[in-house]
Amino acid sequence: MTETLKPYVIGLDLGGTNSVFGIVDSRGEIKATTSIKTQGYETVDKYVEASVDALQLIIDQVGGIDKIKSMGIGAPNGNYYNGTIEFAPNLEWGHNGIVPLAKLFSDKLGIPVALTNDANAAAIGEMTYGVARGMKNFIVITLGTGVGSGIVVNGQLVYGCDGFAGELGHVIVKENGRTCGCGRKGCLEAYCSATGVARTAREFLETSDEPSLLRDLDPAKITSLDVSIAAGKGDKLAQRVYDFTGRLLGESCANFTAFSSPEAFIFFGGLTKAGDLLMKPLKEAYDKNVLNIFKGKAKFLISGLEGSSAAVLGASAVGWEI
């Protein structure tokens, strides 16, 4: 059976709350989507069963399973080498062990299934459909609840010896810095994620008496969006929160360049909506801190896969790689 008879792949963006499925063609057009809740299943088998039930409807819409080449999954703590999810803290059926999710889906659907972590899926998505088309060396940094990364070197994802490489959110950027969700101190994620931005805002509010629109909000409920709205209205304290965040991210990128000298850094996820508020101090700090020989070489781009479908497209791109 030739390639053209199997024009689609299934993408699964497996998040902590929702599992979003899309059937995608080779140009990145999403032909059909569906979703289920990720939680609420006692076992992974029940989760896979519910997924396949939901999928069956959209598989039928595109002409049946024979039209589908493969499936790609982007999932937290996904291990590409083994097709497993390993000790994912936010998944009730995956937090205390190694779940062979790719094999479970493959057995049920009868097609090949590949799995990787969500940030790697984003990187493959950018390379397949997005702003990284044609690039051989780039780094995708996902700025959401956490900070993730997918690193491409010589046109290949960097998986390392164990499948877990590319955890730039857990590079320690501040000695004895903030406690991170991983249990260590000073990780990039503790500062430059959406939750990190909110944390910085709370710190700035606590340590000064400076007037700020943010003082009208319950400190515990401040979000990165609140901060960017306030900054957009000219709030100085809120602007300094993004200056601080962008600077730290720019300094970190300067260090990442010493590693793999990427053609571009591509930012993906909710925090990129802050736009120049974040990108301007980021680029300034990068230019100031990067080693001379690298100056002016890397581009700074925002993901070309905007909207809620980005993660599904990324996951589907993993399917094309099989």
Added chain:
Amino acid sequence: MTETLKPYVIGLDLGGTNSVFGIVDSRGEIKATTSIKTQGYETVDKYVEASVDALQLIIDQVGGIDKIKSMGIGAPNGNYYNGTIEFAPNLEWGHNGIVPLAKLFSDKLGIPVALTNDANAAAIGEMTYGVARGMKNFIVITLGTGVGSGIVVNGQLVYGCDGFAGELGHVIVKENGRTCGCGRKGCLEAYCSATGVARTAREFLETSDEPSLLRDLDPAKITSLDVSIAAGKGDKLAQRVYDFTGRLLGESCANFTAFSSPEAFIFFGGLTKAGDLLMKPLKEAYDKNVLNIFKGKAKFLISGLEGSSAAVLGASAVGWEI
């Protein structure tokens, strides 16, 4: 003409002081060597002429140029993509421009010539003849006058978009830290090179009254070897210098693992002679700082290419890659 009729490659370890040439077989046995001074030539053409004159003798010893497949060069600021040395600060014929050294040698000798920086040459050397045989993901860190690195991912050297990737000596590890030779502050090289160790010793001596064998020496002339000899005699201050150095290097390696999750870190160069003085605090700091999922995975090895021939072997290995 088959491979077996061309059983040798030429390796050139181009250092700031000496240029050492070796003719090497595929098992890493050095059949003949020669050297010239690197400096004292007005132009690069004169340097290449002197090199080829010296080489001619050893080429004849192994049966003539027809026995030689190619040449590999390891050089400071070497760019693999272009075969050039670019703005090498310590080379009088190479500090203010781009020198097409690979082409110049290739034109004179009539064989293919590849060039890379010295640390990348070391990494290819380890993969070809050394402790990294069979490894697909590892990082070589050279600890000499400076700190260099050669990073291998998926069995390939990481060159990045411009040929200059793998400059881990210039990752900034201390905010507003020591001034580095590159003009920035807080680079790993400013702490964990041989000169960095001497600098740490001077700082420790200046900022305390603690007795130390190192106080018998002219502070300006203290070397990393002096520090390791004193530490070996039980000198507490000297031991703390290596504790500090090893700890910083271990913390840095923990961050590097978040990037490429290597199977091994391989240390190369003069400072490795300190042995456990350096490696013990290094491994302890690594284990303490690395992200949980990576714990216990990476090996810490000392280069298998000991002695003065290591750099020539590394350079020759670049020749085999052509």
